[in-house]
Structure formats: structure tokens, C-alpha cells
Amino acid sequence: MKSEEIVLTMRDISKNFPGVKALSHVDFTLRKGEIHALMGENGAGKSTLIKVLTGVEEFETGDIHIAGNDKCIVNRSPQEAQVNGISTVYQEVNLCPNLTVAENIFIGRAPRKLGGIDWRTMNARAKKVLQDLNIEVDVTKALENYSVAIQQMVAIARAVDISAKVLILDEPTASLDESEVEKLFDVMLALKKKGIGIIFVTHFLEQVYKVCDRITVLRNGTLVGEYEVEKLPRVQLVAKMMGKDFDDLASIKKPVEEGKQSKKQEVLLKAEKLASLGKIKPFDLAIHKGEVIGLSGLLGSGRSELARTLYGAERVDEGTLTVGGKKQSVKAPIDAMKAGMAFCPENRKDEGIIADLSVRENLIIALQAKRGMFKLISKEDQEKFTEEYIKILQIKTADMETPIKQLSGGNQQKVILGRWLLTHPEFLILDEPTRGIDVGTKTEIQKLVVKLAGEGMSVMFISSEIEEMVRTCSRMAILRDGVKVGEIEEADISQENIMKAIAGGDEHA
Amino acid sequence: MHNMKETMKKVTGYHLFWPLVCLGVVLLFNLIKTPSFFQISINNGVLYGYLIDVLNRSSELIILAVGMTLVVASSGGTDISVGAVSAFAGAICVYALGTGETYRMPYLAGMLLAVLIGTLCGAWNGFLVAKMKIQPMVATLILFTAGRGMAQLVTGGNILYVKVDSFKRLGSFLPHVPLPTPIFVAILVVVITTFVLRKTALGLYIQTVGINAKAGKLVGLNATLIQFLTYAFCGLCAGIAGLIITSRIYSIDANNAGLNIELDAILAVALGGNSLSGGKFSVAGSVIGAITIQALTTSLYAMKVTADQLPVYKAIVVVIIVVLQSPELKRMFNTVKAKRASSKQEGWWHNG
Numbered sequence: 001m002k003s004e005e006i007v008l009t010m011r012d013i014s015k016n017f018p019g020v021k022a023l024s025h026v027d028f029t030l031r032k033g034e035i036h037a038l039m040g041e042n043g044a045g046k047s048t049l050i051k052v053l054t055g056v057e058e059f060e061t062g063d064i065h066i067a068g069n070d071k072c073i074v075n076r077s078p079q080e081a082q083v084n085g086i087s088t089v090y091q092e093v094n095l096c097p098n099l100t101v102a103e104n105i106f107i108g109r110a111p112r113k114l115g116g117i118d119w120r121t122m123n124a125r126a127k128k129v130l131q132d133l134n135i136e137v138d139v140t141k142a143l144e145n146y147s148v149a150i151q152q153m154v155a156i157a158r159a160v161d162i163s164a165k166v167l168i169l170d171e172p173t174a175s176l177d178e179s180e181v182e183k184l185f186d187v188m189l190a191l192k193k194k195g196i197g198i199i200f201v202t203h204f205l206e207q208v209y210k211v212c213d214r215i216t217v218l219r220n221g222t223l224v225g226e227y228e229v230e231k232l233p234r235v236q237l238v239a240k241m242m243g244k245d246f247d248d249l250a251s252i253k254k255p256v257e258e259g260k261q262s263k264k265q266e267v268l269l270k271a272e273k274l275a276s277l278g279k280i281k282p283f284d285l286a287i288h289k290g291e292v293i294g295l296s297g298l299l300g301s302g303r304s305e306l307a308r309t310l311y312g313a314e315r316v317d318e319g320t321l322t323v324g325g326k327k328q329s330v331k332a333p334i335d336a337m338k339a340g341m342a343f344c345p346e347n348r349k350d351e352g353i354i355a356d357l358s359v360r361e362n363l364i365i366a367l368q369a370k371r372g373m374f375k376l377i378s379k380e381d382q383e384k385f386t387e388e389y390i391k392i393l394q395i396k397t398a399d400m401e402t403p404i405k406q407l408s409g410g411n412q413q414k415v416i417l418g419r420w421l422l423t424h425p426e427f428l429i430l431d432e433p434t435r436g437i438d439v440g441t442k443t444e445i446q447k448l449v450v451k452l453a454g455e456g457m458s459v460m461f462i463s464s465e466i467e468e469m470v471r472t473c474s475r476m477a478i479l480r481d482g483v484k485v486g487e488i489e490e491a492d493i494s495q496e497n498i499m500k501a502i503a504g505g506d507e508h509a
Numbered sequence: 510m511h512n513m514k515e516t517m518k519k520v521t522g523y524h525l526f527w528p529l530v531c532l533g534v535v536l537l538f539n540l541i542k543t544p545s546f547f548q549i550s551i552n553n554g555v556l557y558g559y560l561i562d563v564l565n566r567s568s569e570l571i572i573l574a575v576g577m578t579l580v581v582a583s584s585g586g587t588d589i590s591v592g593a594v595s596a597f598a599g600a601i602c603v604y605a606l607g608t609g610e611t612y613r614m615p616y617l618a619g620m621l622l623a624v625l626i627g628t629l630c631g632a633w634n635g636f637l638v639a640k641m642k643i644q645p646m647v648a649t650l651i652l653f654t655a656g657r658g659m660a661q662l663v664t665g666g667n668i669l670y671v672k673v674d675s676f677k678r679l680g681s682f683l684p685h686v687p688l689p690t691p692i693f694v695a696i697l698v699v700v701i702t703t704f705v706l707r708k709t710a711l712g713l714y715i716q717t718v719g720i721n722a723k724a725g726k727l728v729g730l731n732a733t734l735i736q737f738l739t740y741a742f743c744g745l746c747a748g749i750a751g752l753i754i755t756s757r758i759y760s761i762d763a764n765n766a767g768l769n770i771e772l773d774a775i776l777a778v779a780l781g782g783n784s785l786s787g788g789k790f791s792v793a794g795s796v797i798g799a800i801t802i803q804a805l806t807t808s809l810y811a812m813k814v815t816a817d818q819l820p821v822y823k824a825i826v827v828v829i830i831v832v833l834q835s836p837e838l839k840r841m842f843n844t845v846k847a848k849r850a851s852s853k854q855e856g857w858w859h860n861g
Binding site for chain 2: 058076311313332333334337343345350351352353354355356357361365366368369370371372373374375376377419
């Protein structure tokens with residue numbers, strides 16, 4: 001390993017948050033022209049390491065070296081990091097949607113002519129920068145006209161054009177579909193050829209094995225090791241991330257099998273010709289006690305909308321809903337809650353967490369709302385419940401008064417789950433409960449779902465990962481373009497059948 | 510050493526720390542400049558002194574700041590109509606009681622009517638903001654401009670005086686009570702509000718809706734209703750403040766009653782360490798903020814600053830206080846400290 005190949009070294013980095021050791025003596029090395037995956041479970045310290053590197057957070061000990069600079073660098077802000085040659089592109093694109101593509105690339109450093117902006121040069125240069133990455137778009141159109149994927153690539157183009165030594169991609173693929181991911185990988189490989197070192201933070205194992213050269217694994221704020229991709233089989237990677245042998249997935253499925261005998265239980269909830277205008281066409285659906293019903297379909301097929309209509313989060317325009325034999329008029333979520341429903345929304349950040357409030361307040365809020373304003377849950381009970389659920393769900397938090405926004409994504413999701421379990425629902429709707437969280441927590445949540453169903457709770461499970469659905473669901477409903485097009489019984493649930501049904505093959509036959 | 514740092518961190522991290530420091534600085538300044546500021550004397554069985562005056566004069570502001578705090582918390586917006594609504598409520602009260610030798614209707618009924626009018630104005634604001642989803646500033650701009658006009662309609666464009674003596678009580682003293690009545694009214698409003706917020710889940714609801722209304726709806730809260738309630742309550746507070754303002758001068762001057770007080774109320778909320786973008790709030794902080802503003806005004810008067818020049822000095826002090834509390838300054842301060850520490854370390858390297 002020649003030293004001039006190395007663009008970035010971080011040595012002995014430590015960082016404490018109140019009550020938590022976020023990083024302890026972590027080393028990280030990035031070479032020229034490599035794609036280096038940074039992996040670990042939620043709370044392992046990936047984000048913190050990136051934040052320390054880009055100057056969002058300060059670190060306590062250690063030093064950072066970058067090629068071409070003999071002195072240690074300390075970044076105090078992302079701008080300073082950028083000057084030092086380190087750029088970051090986040091999952092949420094931080095650009096101005098109403099400006100043109102070219103403006104977004106050159107904002108703050110536009111070429112000038114006669115005191116004004118030289119539009120022609122700027123547009124030409126923007127075009128060139130994007131062409132280098134094999135992206136053909138009209139650079140004079142507003143950014144908002146383009147998909148998230150293109151926006152992300154514009155962000156990458158901008159970052160690379162400003163300073164091109166180290167590029168950090170933080171969960172860039174989370175909101176992209178498969179073809180867009182491919183496109184992103186092309187861009188990454190093009191950049192790699194140019195000799196840029198790329199740090200790739202992701203949860204998706206397949207993607208790591210597709211494009212990465214090396215993997216650095218973190219666990220609980222410490223370095224597990226650096227590995228070459230070819231020399232580390234997936235199972236071992238997972239084991240290293242979790243610090244234990246990977247739970248064999250077959251072991252989750254078993255309880256479902258056992259639960260089979262008790263199937264065909266009484267119907268808990270029945271929707272007849274239920275519809276919400278412009279969201280979901282009239283559908284019939286019966287949900288039995290103790291079953292896990294999956295909703296499958298492409299993004300935008302009406303999966304979430306169906307669930308939201310049941311829960312009263314979308315306006316119900318026609319049809320009837322019967323819960324436990326009683327007709328219910330669900331006009332708002334509170335009506336659904338009182339009928340025994342609970343709903344974990346898809347978008348944790350926008351609709352789930354109440355960011356500035358504590359773990360405790362986030363946990364008890366649904367139960368409190370169900371009880372009503374005047375029946376305040378006593379402080380002792382609040383603390384008792386919180387302690388209980390922190391223990392049951394193994395939520396990692398400094399203490400129960402920590403604001404939820406300081407928790408990692410997976411732990412935030414557990415708090416939201418706890419919030420609903422505390423209301424003791426009969427019917428729990430989970431919309432993408434495992435999105436953007438690590439493998440370990442994913443498995444925990446899947447297990448929990450199966451266990452809850454075993455105890456008699458009905459669960460609706462929505463996920464984009466078919467594998468996950470196959471593992472957890474005992475029956476599935478398939479949606480396409482806002483219409484419920486069919487159901488699949490447990491015996492027939494397989495990846496292949498689901499794919500076929502979604503694609504619209506032969507479910508009519 | 511380490512322990513002391515921890516304790517310091519705990520003390521400075523306490524949410525009322527900076528608001529209290531600001532109030533302390535204003536008072537300390539007086540201690541040096543106007544020592545008589547802290548003297549309290551008894552005259553005719555009632556207490557006199559600058560301190561009493563500060564508390565007395567800040568009463569309306571405290572009451573308005575309490576209402577404003579909840580509006581800010583639930584909607585991330587401000588109600589700029591409270592001054593005008595106070596004037597309107599005051600005008601209604603005076604008009605209802607009449608300007609004769611005796612009241613036209615029972616005193617209590619007149620007061621209730623004024624508070625009811627204030628609440629209705631607040632409900633109107635709440636309807637526009639919570640139900641019609643109009644920007645709070647724009648929605649309350651309507652009553653900000655129309656409120657005084659309506660008050661003028663009620664008074665016929667004149668300054669109306671109430672001749673009955675008992676009308677002065679609310680703004681001055683009750684018989685045999687050494688402290689001015691407004692102080693008690695303010696205390697009552699603060700205590701009742703705090704009690705309701707503590708003993709019900711309303712405080713939690715308001716914060717939830719203010720931080721993330723979408724999430725609030727999904728956990729079963731009626732975000733619209735909660736926002737509406739805070740605006741209606743803010744109007745109620747404006748009604749009470751209007752009564753005190755009117756009673757102080759036992760008359761209603763629709764043009765000047767409560768003029769610009771909405772700005773002080775918003776400032777009180779900000780000085781109390783509350784974020785104007787909504788969410789977490791502290792009523793106690795706003796009360797301290799209101800007292801700070803009044804203490805500042807009174808001390809400037811005590812230093813013989815005239816009423817016309819007052820806003821200039823007030824602005825200077827407010828700028829200092831607001832900047833002191835800004836997170837950006839704290840960040841800059843930390844950066845300087847870190848730089849100094851790292852340069853020290855470098856020096857040590859070179860020596861070694």
C-alpha cells in the first residue's frame with residue numbers, strides 16, 4: 001500500500017455525547033479511486049463519524065489527514081470541509097428546487113461577465129459537468145421538474161465540481177427505485193475512474209457488494225475492522241455488524257407455521273366498498289384475528305392509501321367499515337384508535353416522531369390522546385410505561401428524557417412502535433416499519449410482528465421488500481394503480497407469485 | 510473541577526437560566542445607576558416604589574404574553590391583534606357600563622361582556638388560522654387594523670369616561686389591600702393557566718401540534734381544535750388586559766389603549782427563551798420576559814429618559830439581550846474556545 005494512494009486518514013477518533021460514547025478510537029482510511037462502504041447497525045457511529053469528518057460535530061481526540069496537506073485538518077463546518085476537499089451528499093437533497101439545474105450547480109460561484117452572471121458560460125459548463133457523469137438533462141429547467149434521482153446526481157455533480165478529493169454519499173439510494181440506483185452506480189463508477197475517493201453509507205447489502213471495493217464496519221462506536229469486499233462473504237459481514245451470529249431467517253418463519261392451525265379465526269375488521277376519492281378505489285377486505293396481512297404493490301399503487309383510509313387518515317368517501325361486528329364511522333384517526341386500531345406511518349420523520357419532545361412524551365402521546373385531554377397519565381405511570389417499553393423493545397437511549405431526535409433511526413422507530421403497543425391495539429398497521437433501519441433491528445421488528453400476531457393481534461404489514469413480506473405475512477393483498485386486484489393465501493405466498501400478481505400476470509386466470 | 514463543570518452545564522442548561530440572567534442584568538444596572546429603584550415605602554396603607562411599579566405596569570403584558578406563548582407554541586405564528594382587541598374589549602366594557610353617575614348594567618356583567626368579546630375575537634383569529642390555514646400574521650392583521658376601528662365605532666370617536674368610582678379598582682387598589690390589583694389579576698391568570706397545562710394533557714398536546722401537526726393528527730389529536738383553542742384563549746387574555754388598561758385611566762381611548770403592546774408581548778415570549786417557530790414552551794419564561802421589558806421601561810423613566818426617546822434605548826438593550834440568547838453566538842463562542850484550546854496544544858507540541 002503506497003502512501004500516495006491514500007486520500008484520507010482518520011486516526012483514533014473519539015467523540016462523546018452526554019451519557020453515550022458515540023465513537024471511541026476509530027480509524028478510517030480512504031484510498032484514491034475507491035468506493036468504500038461504511039457499515040454498521042443504527043447507533044454504531046456511522047453518522048457520527050461522517051459528521052465529525054464534515055465538521056457538523058466536533059470530536060474530542062484523534063486527527064484527520066487529507067492528501068496534499070501535511071497538517072492535521074480540523075473542520076468546524078461543512079463549508080470548511082468542502083474547502084479541504086470533502087463534500088457530502090445527503091439522502092435528502094439540499095438544493096433549491098425552484099432554481100435551474102445550472103444555477104444549482106453554480107450557486108454562490110457563478111461565472112461573471114460585466115458585473116452580471118454569465119449565463120451562457122454557466123449553462124455550458126453545467127451541461128459539461130453533467131455529461132461527464134453521463135447525465136443528459138436540460139440545465140435551464142428548474143430542478144423540481146426532475147426526479148429525486150436526478151436531483152441527487154445534480155447534487156453530486158455540484159459537490160464534485162467544487163472540490164473533488166473525497167465524496168461522501170449518505171444513504172443516497174434510500175429514496176431511489178432500482179433503475180435509478182443503477183444510474184447512480186454508473187455515476188459513482190465514473191467518479192471512481194477519475195480518482196475520487198467515495199465513502200458510501202448504506203443499509204443495503206446487495207448494493208455494497210455491487211459497487212464497493214472495501215468495507216469498514218463499526219459497532220457500538222468502535223471499529224470492528226476494514227475488509228476487502230471479495231474476501232468478506234455477506235453472512236460474515238452481517239455477523240460482524242451485529243456482533244453475533246446472524247439470526248437464521250428460517251427461525252422467524254416457524255411461529256407463523258405454528259400459528260397456521262389457529263387461522264381462519266373470526267373476522268375482526270371488514271371493509272366493504274371502502275374508498276377515498278383520488279387515493280384508493282373501492283375495495284373489500286376482511287381481516288381475521290391474529291393474522292399478519294401484507295399489502296404489496298409498487299410504490300404509488302395505493303398500499304399506503306388503503307391503510308390510511310382504514311385508519312381515517314384519508315377521508316373516507318364511500319363504503320362501510322365494520323370492526324368487531326360493529327359498524328364504525330371513522331372520520332379521523334382518533335375514531336380508528338377508539339375502535340382498537342394503531343398506525344405506524346411510512347414517513348417516520350414527517351409523520352411519526354415529535355422531534356423536540358422526549359422519548360417519554362413520544363411514547364405516551366397516543367395513549368394520552370386516546371384517554372382524552374382531561375385524564376392526564378400520572379408522571380409515575382408515564383415513567384413506568386416508558387421504562388417498560390425501553391426494556392421490552394431494547395431502545396438505546398441515554399435516558400427517557402432525551403429528545404427523540406437524538407436517537408438513531410431504528411431506535412426512533414422502536415419508540416413509535418412502543419407508542420402504539422402501549423395503546424393495546426387489536427389491529428396494528430405498520431407502513432414500511434423497517435425502512436432505513438439496520439438488519440438487526442429489522443429482524444427484531446419482524447419477529448415482534450409475528451409474536452404479536454401469535455398473541456392474537458391482527459397486523460397489517462406494508463413493505464417494499466418482498467423477501468420481508470414473504471417471511472412475515474400469513475396472507476397478502478395485492479394492489480395496482482389504486483385498485484386492490486387480488487389476494488394470496490399463505491400456502492401460495494412466494495416471491496415469484498407476488499411478483500407475478502404485482503406485475504398483473506395471471507391472477508385473473 | 511469536572512464536577513463543577515457538570516454543575517455549571519446543568520445550571521446554564523436550565524431553560525430559565527438566560528431569561529433570569531437578563532432580568533438580573535437589568536436590575537443590577539439599576540442598583541448601580543438608581544439605588545432608589547429598590548426602595549419600597551408605605552403611603553396611606555399601600556406600597557410604593559419602582560419595583561412595585563414594575564410589577565404593576567407589567568401585569569397587562571404578562572397576561573398577554575401568557576396567551577401569546579400558547580399561540581406561538583401551537584402554531585409557530587404570532588397574534589398581532591391583541592393590542593387592538595384589548596382596545597375593542599375595553600370600549601365594549603365602557604360602552605356597556607355607560608358614562609352616567611351609575612352603571613347601566615352590573616359591573617361584573619360589563620366585565621364578562623368585554624372578556625367574551627375578546628374571546629370571540631380570538632376565536633375569529635383561531636378560525637382563520639386553524640381552519641382556513643391562513644398565515645397567522647396575515648390572519649391576525651385583519652383584527653390588528655379593524656379592531657381599533659370597531660372600538661371607534663363603539664365609542665363614536667370620543668374618549669369615554671366612566672364616572673363610577675368602583676370602576677377604578679381593577680386598575681388601582683382594592684380597599685385595605687397594599688398591592689395594586691393588576692398584580693393579582695396577572696398572578697391569577699398565570700396560576701390558572703399553569704394549573705390547567707399541568708393537570709391536563711393540554712400542554713403536551715400544544716407542544717405536539719406545534720412541533721409536528723401531521724404526527725399529532727395521526728396519534729389522534731385534533732390539531733385544528735387545539736390551535737383554535739390557543740387563539741381563543743389569547744383573545745380572552747386580550748380581553749382581560751383591555752379591562753385593566755381601561756380601568757387604569759377609567760376611560761377608553763380607542764386610538765391609544767394598548768398601542769404597540771402586541772410587539773412587547775411577542776418580545777416577552779422571545780425573551781423568555783421560547784422559540785418563535787413553535788413547539789416547546791415555558792409560560793414562566795414569558796412572564797420573566799414581560800417583567801424584564803417593563804423593568805427596562807421603568808428604569809429608563811427613572812433615569813429621566815423621556816417617553817419619545819424611550820424606544821431607542823429600549824431597542825439597544827433588546828438587541829443585546831436577544832443576541833446574548835441566540836444559539837449562533839453560543840456556537841461562535843464555543844468555536845473561539847476550541848480554537849484557543851487547539852492553538853495551545855500546538856504550542857505545546859512545538860515546545861516538546
